[in-house]
Amino acid sequence: MSGVRVLVGTRKGAFLLTADGKRDKWDVSGPHFGGWEIYHVKGSPADPNRLYASQSSSWFGQVIERSNDGGKTWEPVGNQFPYEGVPGTHQWYDGTPHPWEFARVWHLEPSRTDPDTVYAGVQDAALFRTTDGGKSWQELAGLRCHTTGSSWQPGAGGLCLHTILLDPANPNRIFVAISAAGAFRSDDGGKTWKPINRGLKSEGIPKPDAEVGHCVHRIAMHRSRPGVLFMQKHWDVMRSDDAGDSWTEVSGNLPTDFGFPIDVHAHEPETVYVVPIKSDSEHYPPDGKLRVYRSRSGGNDWEALTNGLPQRDCFVNVLRDAMAVDTLDECGIYFGTTGGQVYASADAGNTWKPIVRDLPPVLSVEVQTFQ
Amino acid sequence: MIRVVLPAHLRTLARVDDEVRVAVAGRVTQRSVLDALEASYPVLRGTIRDGVTLQRRPYLRFFACEEDLSHEAPDAPLPEPVVRGVEPFLVVGAMAGG
Numbered sequence: 035m036s037g038v039r040v041l042v043g044t045r046k047g048a049f050l051l052t053a054d055g056k057r058d059k060w061d062v063s064g065p066h067f068g069g070w071e072i073y074h075v076k077g078s079p080a081d082p083n084r085l086y087a088s089q090s091s092s093w094f095g096q097v098i099e100r101s102n103d104g105g106k107t108w109e110p111v112g113n114q115f116p117y118e119g120v121p122g123t124h125q126w127y128d129g130t131p132h133p134w135e136f137a138r139v140w141h142l143e144p145s146r147t148d149p150d151t152v153y154a155g156v157q158d159a160a161l162f163r164t165t166d167g168g169k170s171w172q173e174l175a176g177l178r179c180h181t182t183g184s185s186w187q188p189g190a191g192g193l194c195l196h197t198i199l200l201d202p203a204n205p206n207r208i209f210v211a212i213s214a215a216g217a218f219r220s221d222d223g224g225k226t227w228k229p230i231n232r233g234l235k236s237e238g239i240p241k242p243d244a245e246v247g248h249c250v251h252r253i254a255m256h257r258s259r260p261g262v263l264f265m266q267k268h269w270d271v272m273r274s275d276d277a278g279d280s281w282t283e284v285s286g287n288l289p290t291d292f293g294f295p296i297d298v299h300a301h302e303p304e305t306v307y308v309v310p311i312k313s314d315s316e317h318y319p320p321d322g323k324l325r326v327y328r329s330r331s332g333g334n335d336w337e338a339l340t341n342g343l344p345q346r347d348c349f350v351n352v353l354r355d356a357m358a359v360d361t362l363d364e365c366g367i368y369f370g371t372t373g374g375q376v377y378a379s380a381d382a383g384n385t386w387k388p389i390v391r392d393l394p395p396v397l398s399v400e401v402q403t404f405q
Numbered sequence: 406m407i408r409v410v411l412p413a414h415l416r417t418l419a420r421v422d423d424e425v426r427v428a429v430a431g432r433v434t435q436r437s438v439l440d441a442l443e444a445s446y447p448v449l450r451g452t453i454r455d456g457v458t459l460q461r462r463p464y465l466r467f468f469a470c471e472e473d474l475s476h477e478a479p480d481a482p483l484p485e486p487v488v489r490g491v492e493p494f495l496v497v498g499a500m501a502g503g
Contacts, residue, residue, distance in 0.1 A: 069414060093464040093498045094414060094452040110418060112447045114456045136457075 038360045039104065039402045040368055041085065042376055043072035046394035048087055050105045050172035053389075057366055057380040060389045066108065067099065074355060076142050076396045081149035082402050084166060088139040088154075096138055098154075100168050111168030115139070115156055118175035122378050124158065125187040134178070136157045141355060141398075143198035147205075153224075155195030159186060159212040161224065174224035177210065182229060182246045189213035189249050189268075196354055197253050201260040209263065209278065217265065221280050230278030234267060251294045252354045256303035264306050264333070266296040266354070271308055273333050284333020295357035299382060300365040304332040307359075307367060307383060309352040318349035326369070328383050342386030343377065350375070355398035362403055370396025407438050407483075408493035412465075415453070415496065419446040423494055433488045435467060437478040453496055468495040 036055030042048065047065025066072075070089045078084040086102040087108070087321065096115065099108040110262045121134035135159040145151035150167040160178045162171040177183075177195075188191060194213055201207035206223045209230075216231040227248050249268035256262065265272040270291050272281040285291035292313040299305035306329045312320045319325060324343045327336040350373035360366040367383050370376045374393040379386045406426040411419065419425070426439040436459075443450045454461055459479075461467070466475045470492050471483045486492035 091414070093412075093462065094418075095455070095462060096451065097448075113451045116457055182419065 037404045041075035043075050043398035044396050045071055045392040047195035048072040048075050057295040074141050076400045077402045078149040079146045084149040087140045090138040098168050112170050115162050115171050118173045140194045140196045153198050155198050157192045157194040159193045177227045178226050180227050186215040202257045204261050211253050216246045216248040217250050233281030247255040252296045254296045255300050256298045259303045262364050264296050266293050271339040288336050294354040297357045297359050300359050300361040305330050317351045322347050324348040339355040339383040356396050358399050358401040360401045360403040368399050368401055370399045406488050410493045410495045412498040418448050433483050434480050464499040466497045
């Protein structure tokens with residue numbers, strides 16, 4: 035029987051939301067790790083019962099949890115993320131050199147083929163990998179040691195590596211995004227990296243088209259076309275048709291081109307979803323209306339999806355890792371809000387229902403599909 | 406045996422219900438107690454002290470015998486009642502945050 039498991043990370047624990055393929059009746063499990071910030075939970079594509087969770091707290095630091103039974107039980111695994119060599123410095127907010135300091139794991143990206151291999155994007159920005167199921171983590175230091183690394187500056191949330199995309203067609207190709215350095219690509223399995231920010235323009239930095247320094251909020255791809263990338267930047271929704279070598283803006287008729295998450299329909303590579311947010315600094319939906327916008331043309335032409343979403347007095351945010359799509363025949367879309375709601379659409383965004391309304395602020399949403 | 410009282414979240418992580426007892430060889434200091442604690446409960450590595458610098462995490466304090474020992478040198482001897490197991494060494498989470 036088909037079904038889905040939605041993995042939700044919140045400011046005060048993790049929640050697992052499960053349903054059959056109809057996606058209208060939900061079982062809620064949690065909080066797991068109550069009281070801890072769960073930045074991300076993700077399952078292994080190679081073994082759906084293998085889950086990884088990033089658990090952290092200002093008091094007790096970083097813990098990584100692993101489940102081998104789909105989230106019924108968990109065990110802590112390795113929590114040491116040592117930078118390779120002498121870490122050096124990046125730029126602080128005021129432009130002064132600041133030592134690289136590990137703060138937390140923002141994103142966990144399990145390998146598509148090996149349940150014991152996982153990539154971790156951390157703050158201060160670096161990429162780590164485990165090949166032993168999380169017991170030990172090694173830095174892929176070529177990224178942080180890129181010649182531009184000492185010039186990277188943090189965004190408001192810190193200097194965080196928040197997006198990791200593994201190319202399904204090319205095991206040596208990895209994309210990452212860092213706030214506020216930009217997007218980077220490796221074509222040799224993570225040994226060396228190049229910035230892929232040509233075409234981005236950020237008015238808030240001294241040279242708007244600089245090689246690095248862009249506050250990229252999220253990148254997404256469709257698994258059938260890994261050379262086509264969609265990006266939600268601090269401002270601007272962007273598209274690349276050459277694996278990031280160049281970008282063009284596709285914000286089109288969006289009410290605001292600021293936002294955090296972006297995702298692609300599971301079966302329609304040109305259907306893209308964003309959640310426009312009012313900014314700078316407000317970070318809530320324009321006009322108090324929570325609207326997902328969908329483009330069926332790969333950008334530029336966007337339609338508001340409102341059916342079932344609050345259209346008045348709504349002032350929540352949707353964070354960068356808090357949207358996901360399932361792969362059932364009728365693609366399901368999910369997103370969580372800083373107000374603690376997790377909304378689901380079982381019809382590609384045409385209609386929405388809240389799965390839960392009163393969780394702690396949602397940091398991340400992922401979904402596993404069972405056919 | 407040295408008695409150590411952990412905050413609730415670390416008791417959960419270590420899967421213990423109450424205070425723990427650790428054997429310390431040699432001088433009983435913050436460092437030797439925490440080394441012994443982490444040896445017995447590896448899951449606590451990095452949660453009380455930074456895993457690289459071994460610095461006390463800023464939102465944690467070390468108390469014993471109604472004294473705040475947080476700023477004592479890591480190798481300073483702990484009070485005699487802690488050494489004799491009469492009083493516990495307390496790892497305390499700051500009462501802060503939302």
